Every structure is written in structure tokens, then in C-alpha cells.
Amino acid sequence: MHSPTLFILSAVLMALVSTVLCAVWHFNKQIPGLRLWTLSYSLGFLACLSLLVRDYLPEPLSVLLTQGTMLWGACLYLLGCIAHTGKRLVSLRHATVFIAALIGLNLYFTVVHPDLQMRFVLAGLGNGIFFLLTARTLASGERQQVPMRYLVALVAGLHGVFLLLRPLLFKLGPVQPTDVELVALLSQFVLLEFIVALVFMAFGTLMLANEFITNELRHLAEVDPLTSVFNRRAFLMSLDKAIHQAQRTEASLAVLVIDLDYFKKINDTCGHQGGDEVLRHFVQISAQCLRQQDVMGRLGGEEFAIFLPGSDGAGARTVAERLRAAVAARPAATHQGSVALTVSIGLTLCGRGDSSDAALRRADQAMYQAKEHGRNRVEFMAQAPA
Numbered sequence: 001m002h003s004p005t006l007f008i009l010s011a012v013l014m015a016l017v018s019t020v021l022c023a024v025w026h027f028n029k030q031i032p033g034l035r036l037w038t039l040s041y042s043l044g045f046l047a048c049l050s051l052l053v054r055d056y057l058p059e060p061l062s063v064l065l066t067q068g069t070m071l072w073g074a075c076l077y078l079l080g081c082i083a084h085t086g087k088r089l090v091s092l093r094h095a096t097v098f099i100a101a102l103i104g105l106n107l108y109f110t111v112v113h114p115d116l117q118m119r120f121v122l123a124g125l126g127n128g129i130f131f132l133l134t135a136r137t138l139a140s141g142e143r144q145q146v147p148m149r150y151l152v153a154l155v156a157g158l159h160g161v162f163l164l165l166r167p168l169l170f171k172l173g174p175v176q177p178t179d180v181e182l183v184a185l186l187s188q189f190v191l192l193e194f195i196v197a198l199v200f201m202a203f204g205t206l207m208l209a210n211e212f213i214t215n216e217l218r219h220l221a222e223v224d225p226l227t228s229v230f231n232r233r234a235f236l237m238s239l240d241k242a243i244h245q246a247q248r249t250e251a252s253l254a255v256l257v258i259d260l261d262y263f264k265k266i267n268d269t270c271g272h273q274g275g276d277e278v279l280r281h282f283v284q285i286s287a288q289c290l291r292q293q294d295v296m297g298r299l300g301g302e303e304f305a306i307f308l309p310g311s312d313g314a315g316a317r318t319v320a321e322r323l324r325a326a327v328a329a330r331p332a333a334t335h336q337g338s339v340a341l342t343v344s345i346g347l348t349l350c351g352r353g354d355s356s357d358a359a360l361r362r363a364d365q366a367m368y369q370a371k372e373h374g375r376n377r378v379e380f381m382a383q384a385p386a
């Protein structure tokens, strides 16, 4: 294929990707890094345009435009990845100095001491380093369920290595600068690699954005916004799974229902905001009393539930007592001052043929017994024999 045709193809693809990214960004401005990725692809589009018109421009200007847009495009993509992975954005000063030095050297090898080979090496060096840093940034992000990150890291890494090594292509075998046809063929191969990497990374970028939105929607659907524990629906689904697992492995499973005592009074004296602060305080204390595998949810209002995989009656009672005592011992700090708090806890064990509804109902009845027996206590209710 002709090089100008490939340039036009790259420019069209860059324009298309920039437009799609821009549209996605317009409706999802909360996606970290997306704005920088959009700018990066827009600069890529400008780089392709400047390559297309390079024969009509003075050479130094063409070098300045092409190298400037390409290097800043690769740099902004890296910055987008840094923002997306939640790391601190690096200072732009280092990147600016690095890019300026590379462009300066490129201009030197264009005007003062013309050397096409050196210009090619320099272009590959700058972009290659940015793409390798991109791969490193994505691959070393926090361990979350984000498989797309690793795929984009792989493509960016391979592209970076190719950019750094591609000057070798022109040194291999019998290729001489005079071997015009072979040089043209290799240049087309280099461009094709660029287009393939561009398309893969564009898909990867969109998948990263999609993954972010999916995770956010899942979070919104599952998590109580006030306390950040599971909401009722997600907790019940989780409990169902845990009950099936416990029945399959014949492991024990305990369920607690916890209700804050006299919460209406707290609301009346501290206001709704104070009440919210108390709810958050309670969740914080609970988290300190639980193991990693224990799961907590807010059933509604001031009622919470916790299930404890692998805990038998004695173990669950110890946890429940520890939680009750910890809440009673540590008043909540609210904007209205310190507020004393106690909880009533109902406890049950899941048995054969149990369901999440039945287990929660028993724990709830036990919790009401704790209220009736004076509050700030733990009561147990066993499963009725079949």
C-alpha cells in the first residue's frame, strides 16, 4: 500500500477515535483520564495531518509539528493512564523538558547536521519511552477487577518496544539507504504497525472507560451511599450465596441483625445530620470488630446485618458481644458533640434447608427479644427442628 494512503488511513482513524472519545467524555466527565486520552488522540490526528502535508512545509517546521504533536500525544496518553489508575499526576515540567530536548535534537539533525537515521532513532526513543511508561503505569495499578488494564498495558508495552527497536529494522541485512524500494516497504510496515497499535489501544481505551462505568454502576446498585456497606438487596444476594456455600461444604455460618437503640431520640437531639454521623460511626466500629471474610449490610434505617462465614454459635456470640461492648464503650463524635450509643443484637445459625429470608427473620426475632429484655444485649434464636 502507498504511504500517503496509509497516512490518510491513520488520520481518518485518529479523527474517528478522537470523536468517539470526545462523545464518551462529554457524557461521562467523571471517568478519570478520559479527557487526557481524548486530547492525546486529537494530537495524534494532528500528527497524521502534518505527516500528510510535510512535503508542502519547510522541513524544520514539519519536524517541529510532527514531533511535537506525536510526543505530546504519547505523553498525554501516559498522563491519562496515571490519572485513571488513581496515581498522583507527575509534574509536566519534566515531560516538557524531555520533549523540548528531543525536538531540539531532531531540529539539529535536520538543519545543522542532516541525519535521517538519527531523526528516526530520536522519534522512536521519545515515543517508545512514553509507551513503556504507559505499560508500566497500567500494569502496576491497584489490584482491582480491571482486566482491560493489563491488555492495554501489553499492547502499549509491545508498541513501546517496537518503537525503540525499529531503527534496527533499517540496519538489518542488506538494507542500504540506496535500497529505495526496501526502505519504502519497511516504512510502510512501520506505519502499519502504528495503525494496528492505534486501533488496539483505541479499543482498549474505550473498554477501560466502559469498565469504569460498569464498576461505578455496580457500586451504586450494591452499596449504601451513607455508610458504604452493602445495601439490603446486595446483602441478601451475598447471604444466599454464603448459605449455599456453607451447606455444600458443611461449614457453619452465623447471621447477626443489629439495631441501634433509641435512635429516634438521637435524631431528635442531634438532628438528621447527627444521626447520619452516628450511623457511620457504628459502621466504622463494626469494621474494626470483624474479619475480612465477614460481610455487613444495611437492611434499612438504623438496622444492619452481618454474616460470619465459618463461625459457630460460640464464635459468633463472642463477635456479637465484642461488637456490642465496643459500641457501648465508644461514643460517637458528631457535630453536636459526643453521643452515647448502644445496640441490640439478634444472632442465629444457618442450618440445613435454611434460606436467607428465614435466617434473617430468626435473627430479627432474636434482636426484638434483646430489645424487650432491656436493649444493649445479644440474644440467640436457634433454627426450629425440621
Ligand SMILES: Nc1nc2c(ncn2[C@@H]2O[C@H](COP(=O)(O)OP(=O)(O)OP(=O)(O)O)[C@@H](O)[C@H]2O)c(=O)[nH]1
Pocket (backbone or CB within 6 Å): 226, 259, 260, 261, 262, 263, 264, 265, 267, 271, 272, 273, 274, 275, 276, 279, 300, 301, 302, 371
Ligand atoms: N439520621 C438518619 N435517621 C434515620 C435514617 N433512617 C431512619 N432513620 C430514623 O431512625 C429512627 C428509627 O426510630 P425507631 O424505629 O422508633 O427506633 P428507635 O428509636 O431506635 O427505638 P428502638 O429501636 O426501639 O430502640 C426514625 O426516627 C427514623 O427517621 C437515616 O438514614 N438517617
